[in-house]
Amino acid sequence: MLKQIEGSHAVAEAVALCRPEVISAYPITPQTHIVEDLGAMVKAGAIKNCEFLLVESEFGALSACIGSSAAGARSYTATSSQGMLFMMEAVYNASGMGMPIVMTVGNRAIGAPINIWNDWGDSMSARDAGWIQLFVESNQQAVDVHIQAFRLAEQLSLPVMVCMDGFILTHSYSQVDIPDQEQVDAFLPTFEPRQLLDPAAPLSMGAMVGPEAFAEVRYLAHHKQMEALELIPEQAAEFEKIFGRDSGGVVKTFNCDGAETVVVTMGSVIGTMKQVLAEMRDDGISIGALTVRSFRPFPKETLRELLKDADRVIVFEKCLAVGMGGILAMNLRMALKDFPIRVHSAIGGLGGRPITRANLRRMFEKGIRDEMEEPHFHDIHMNIVERELEREQAQRRSGSIAENILQDVGVVAAAKTI
Template sequence: MLKALEGSQAIAQAVASCRPQVVAAYPITPQTHIVENIAKLVANGKMHCEMVSVESEFSAASVVLGAACAGSRTYTASASQGILLMAEVLYNIAGMRIPMVMTCANRAVSAPISIWNDQQDSMAVRDAGWIQLYCADNQDAVDTTIQAYRIAERTELPVMVCVDGFTLTHTLEPIDIPEQAMVDQFLPAFNFKRALNPAQPTSMGTLVSPDFFPEARYSHHQALLHAADEIVAADADWAKISGRASGGLLSIDGPDDAKIGILTLGSVYGTLVEAREEYPDLPATKIINLRAFRPFPVAALCEACQGLTDLIVLERALSPGYGGIVAPEVQASLTSVHAATRVHSFAVGLGGRDIPLEIYRKLHRRIQLEEPAPFTIIDVELERLPVEDYGVE
């Protein structure tokens, strides 16, 4: 049943419906409301789990790591500096192939301090070996959270559900919270085959000599590549139960014969889809929502980009000293099949700068050049900078 809910409240209810046994988290804006709502559900007896208050994100991640090793279904959530403080543990969780789900309420990273949304935090742990799924709206966040547990437990990989901070976490909108029976039907009880067991003692995360390290990395990499199938399957199976699909690895909105594409991750998708209606005179445009960033869906992306002369990648984070983070991967993926497609890379909305509908027209204007413009922060206002800082753009 649809209810008017704040995104964080809905995510908390979705987590509860997955029946995690251990939740540990440390509050940080804009993740706080998710964990507060979970704490409330536990206090009111509507959720039965061990809720562990910790003194830092490092401990939060460590607690769920330990609990998952012992065979519990676990959950944590963080953002920004919290994700960075967890970083060491995040690599361990993934390297030990521990299934678990966390929400990253995407927020910019300091300095300067910003509590607002971009995706620098999850991009900073891109290579930790987690599956990363980005949510376009709050319904997607609910459905993806539920799917994430099945994906994690079938692949023995952790899943980071990336939800734009404030833009989604603090937005109230109509959201359907699935019936408990539907979730139970979709998600069987967690049975971790490698769970620690005193009857058969094992060590996890031990020292691995050069004799085996590349093999460990190889199998982890393969597991992530194969996870693509589980992501697609989880979405398809959840759609059979709930009637809603989240797009699998990516979704495409717009005419098949469009020559221009815009690729996004996260909640800017809806703004672009409505912006396209506001500017009907601009050339037909496909809007591609990249849901799975890790594993990176090369084949699906090549298929989605068929026939495009121009693909604009909207970056929500930045690799200073190079530029966009997503576009180089997109370009490399397309090289073999669509070498003629011009890939443009623009960052937008860094540190929560509003992304207005007009951005759509601006993007269309910027790709009219003969040669693709180099990476740029498209909404930067240079006149706000001292003169000596121009130039390099």
């Protein structure tokens, strides 16, 4: 049914349609609306046979899901930013133990300095944690991918993170087609756990594994993610049959074929980019785009195939590996290492910095001229950076960078936006 609906509410409705049995969550902006809506649905009895645990922390939230999943319940949680870091030990544990939990990440920057706005720092902090990480570009896709996430998780016995841009998606209203319960039931079978805590057949989970078998356990974790690379497109195809929408898969292309320049990105920014790229193509520029939907597993082969004929790739990402550069760019360069393709790395939108059509076009044109620094910081105000560097040069006790900069840009203005 078509609804004009907030992204968070749409996700809550999608999760409810998946018949979760245990939901456990701790509030953090911008994830809050999702779990508030689910809490209300459970309390009102709109989700049958479901327990909602109001936990004391994100660590507790995911730990409770580990317990409930091990006891055979379809389990769900959601978080953002600092919450992801606070639960990190359990993040690795959930995947190591093969618990098919689904977690929404309302992507938000990580502090310090504390910042509630969107970038991908949180999901990226868990990129090597063994979870499947699916990035969505719209609220419709968020709905559709959550439904696929439960099936994928349970089929593989692996946890899945659905990553959606905080505020840009979680708090925006748009038209979303909320599926019928019958459709979801047809797509998503009942959870049959691969391992179960059951007094009728006792087993021990979580044994200590030493050097004699640890490498094999890690190998199998990698192997399982490689299996997911095949399963994700298969499930997307099946999803399309039932729901009539192409809404999944490992990548999505936009006029990539034959394009000299291809922009590679993830998440919602492709919405703005599509407009810019259409304008550029109208001006005779050979440029297309591709979004990576599955960041983990990373679809190296698919990307190689799709990008092998491009002259250059401009990677745009809302995250930074401090001391190294672009994370998506690093992964992509690894995929393209055998091809003579120039890969430019642009980092932008950090901490919610607006990404506009105008500044995107300037950046793409710079990339096409092969004039990008490595890495390129998109729309960065170098005057602010230089002023702080001068201050540090001038005096030893120069103070906190974040507060100095706020004073430079006008602390009142910054406070007003919050």
